[in-house]
Amino acid sequence: xxxxxxxxxxxxxxxxxxxxxxxxxxxxxxxxxxxxxxxxxxxxxxxxxxxxxxxxxxxxxxxxxxxxxxxxxxxxxxxxxxxxxxxxxxxxxxxxxxxxxxxxxxxxxxxxxxxxxxxxxxxxxxxxxxxxxxxxxxxxxxxxxxxxxxxxxxxxxxxxxxxxxxxxxxxxxxxxxxxxxxxxxxxxxxxxxxxxxxxxxxxxxxxxxxxxxxxxxxxxxxxxxxxxxxxxxxxxxxxxxxxxxxxxxxxxxxxxxxxxxxxxxxxxxxxxxxxxxxxxxxxxxxxxxxxxxxxxxxxxxxxxxxxxxxxxxxxxxxxxxxxxxxxxxxxxxxxxxxxxxxxxxxxxxxxxxxxxxxxxxxx
Amino acid sequence: xxxxxxxxxxxxxxxxxxxxxxxxxxxxxxxxxxxxxxxxxxxxxxxxxxxxxxxxxxxxxxxxxxxxxxxxxxxxxxxxxxxxxxxxxxxxxxxxxxxxxxxxxxxxxxxxxxxxxxxxxxxxxxxxxxxxxxxxxxxxxxxxxxxxxxxxxxxxxxxxxxxxxxxxxxxxxxxxxxxxxxxxxxxxxxxxxxxxxxxxxxxxxxxxxxxxxxxxxxxxxxxxxxxxxxxxxxxxxxxxxxxxxxxxxxxxxxxxxxxxxxxxxxxxxxxxxxxxxxxxxxxxxxxxxxxxxxxxxxxxxxxxxxxxxxxxxxxxxxxxxxxxxxxxxxxxxxxxxxxxxxxxxxxxxxxxxxxxxxxxxxx
Numbered sequence: 001x002x003x004x005x006x007x008x009x010x011x012x013x014x015x016x017x018x019x020x021x022x023x024x025x026x027x028x029x030x031x032x033x034x035x036x037x038x039x040x041x042x043x044x045x046x047x048x049x050x051x052x053x054x055x056x057x058x059x060x061x062x063x064x065x066x067x068x069x070x071x072x073x074x075x076x077x078x079x080x081x082x083x084x085x086x087x088x089x090x091x092x093x094x095x096x097x098x099x100x101x102x103x104x105x106x107x108x109x110x111x112x113x114x115x116x117x118x119x120x121x122x123x124x125x126x127x128x129x130x131x132x133x134x135x136x137x138x139x140x141x142x143x144x145x146x147x148x149x150x151x152x153x154x155x156x157x158x159x160x161x162x163x164x165x166x167x168x169x170x171x172x173x174x175x176x177x178x179x180x181x182x183x184x185x186x187x188x189x190x191x192x193x194x195x196x197x198x199x200x201x202x203x204x205x206x207x208x209x210x211x212x213x214x215x216x217x218x219x220x221x222x223x224x225x226x227x228x229x230x231x232x233x234x235x236x237x238x239x240x241x242x243x244x245x246x247x248x249x250x251x252x253x254x255x256x257x258x259x260x261x262x263x264x265x266x267x268x269x270x271x272x273x274x275x276x277x278x279x280x281x282x283x284x285x286x287x288x289x290x291x292x293x294x295x296x297x298x299x300x301x302x303x304x305x306x307x308x309x310x311x312x313x314x315x316x317x318x319x320x321x322x323x324x325x326x327x328x329x330x331x332x333x334x335x336x337x338x339x340x341x342x343x344x345x346x347x348x349x350x351x352x353x354x355x356x357x358x359x360x361x362x363x
Numbered sequence: 364x365x366x367x368x369x370x371x372x373x374x375x376x377x378x379x380x381x382x383x384x385x386x387x388x389x390x391x392x393x394x395x396x397x398x399x400x401x402x403x404x405x406x407x408x409x410x411x412x413x414x415x416x417x418x419x420x421x422x423x424x425x426x427x428x429x430x431x432x433x434x435x436x437x438x439x440x441x442x443x444x445x446x447x448x449x450x451x452x453x454x455x456x457x458x459x460x461x462x463x464x465x466x467x468x469x470x471x472x473x474x475x476x477x478x479x480x481x482x483x484x485x486x487x488x489x490x491x492x493x494x495x496x497x498x499x500x501x502x503x504x505x506x507x508x509x510x511x512x513x514x515x516x517x518x519x520x521x522x523x524x525x526x527x528x529x530x531x532x533x534x535x536x537x538x539x540x541x542x543x544x545x546x547x548x549x550x551x552x553x554x555x556x557x558x559x560x561x562x563x564x565x566x567x568x569x570x571x572x573x574x575x576x577x578x579x580x581x582x583x584x585x586x587x588x589x590x591x592x593x594x595x596x597x598x599x600x601x602x603x604x605x606x607x608x609x610x611x612x613x614x615x616x617x618x619x620x621x622x623x624x625x626x627x628x629x630x631x632x633x634x635x636x637x638x639x640x641x642x643x644x645x646x647x648x649x650x651x652x653x654x655x656x657x658x659x660x661x662x663x664x665x666x667x668x669x670x671x672x673x674x675x676x677x678x679x680x681x682x683x684x685x686x687x688x689x690x691x692x693x694x695x696x697x698x699x700x701x702x703x704x705x706x707x708x709x710x711x712x713x714x715x716x717x718x719x720x721x722x723x724x725x726x
Binding site: 009011193194221 | 371372373374375406407410414418423440443550553555557558575578580582585586
């Protein structure tokens, strides 16, 4: 830092601090993305990446397709520029005839029926469902994007958090049509408070984004950029990633076990292979927002599913985030939720019986 | 830093890092602005402040009034959201019946003739002209803003760079109608590469801006924020400011002397009382962009005036920035420009004589 102080403290380049760009490029190369300097823009994290993309490519009235449910920070950005946002369902369980992740038939008919400006996807460990798209679906999405000539924004922020050894290729790796705008950040592995992320895209798109970035805040703070450059160059990021992956995998296991041990019948959840969250479906008629009120009183927080929907919210869904809790806390939290659900279920059962009796008299 | 590490590195508050907000508030109090926490938002510098303000308050087709000439980063932001930008002339020399700074009569007639959404002003050492508005003009601007109920964005970024001891009260200090949105940054005094600035405005406006900030990039990087918090709390900012003011004042003097010593007759310039630049007017018919080509060949750079105009550019104007050059460099640069101008003037004189002779034969 002493060595580079002068450069870090003075005004910098809009596309990013040179040494950080080099370090990110070599990370990308090691992960199978042969990006060059002119295809890379440093941002203040993924949220700004989305904001810059909206500013650069989306105008009021344009149609943007998102996953449903999706990360609310994404829909907020596109709603703000008054895009017409359409949500395509995400399948959280693989049933016969369908695969995990974004519903490909619904996606195809949406692309066929609308002039879509941008498609926003999180193929790996999607927030909020934790779902990942199988390889075949990824190829199919790219085919569709190419057929309808729709750029795909790939949110890659969770992709390194695979619990097992296998890691599926991302859309950017599979992309032959140069239609993928790949966004990523260090935030889910290290130091979210520093706000550093990046965009990988074809050089002309990056040039447009760079100009927008310049208008937006000149450049990302260089102290944070230089910090990450060192962190990457010294191999500390990779080391830290290995550690975080193990911790997250243990927590995911603990959550799954706790759910299996305590949840009453009728509650369903998926089993993501990594990421930071699990998606729960309560029996029909249950409202996760109401459950939330009672859980909060007992010191347990989760995110009601309706918070994440672009349209047609399912009130009986919720997201459990496990990344920032230890295994004991996870066990306790799940027990509280399961107990509350059981109480509610008994109440409903009694209510239903009473209603049956009453109804019988009135028929 | 070690003490606060945990908090700095994790995700933070959209309105800013607590210790930095406290430090900025006490800076503001010492400068006569009695702001409270809910009236302050930390941004990634003034450029982002402008971007957030445009996002929060300006829609396509809204009229925004700027100074003409103005900082191109400001007009870029409002053009991008497709505002209708109107430039009001800035007077760089006080002639009988007019005062320095934004032309008050033109401003009043613009406000009367348009439904103006926002007025953007830099009352102190305006970029690019270096001009400051006298106290009476500041009061008049606030009267007009109040009469037409137009919020005024005050860019305060250069205000601390006064060469003499006197410092005029800023609009925010004089504001009785709660119409001033005050933006500022450390960048012109220290570490522009860290990208930290702020907005002071009425609490409801700050709350709206905070939500936009959250959508834009969650929050400003906390490593940079914590660095500035320490810098302020230890009194290093004030110490550094005193030093920078003296250095800039010496450079301004050196520039003025060099201009007086070397510039050919017919070239006019103003004598700002601080800031970072001086505004030059070449004789009518001269083009600063052409002059620039020749100056660049001799290793001298300046900014042609046309770059700064919202409308009706004057091609014979240019901005000389003196802040980043020592006195020797300033002297050399001015000499090169003066020599080039003299050569060009002689050429024109010969051309004019020749033209006179030729014309006589053809009459």
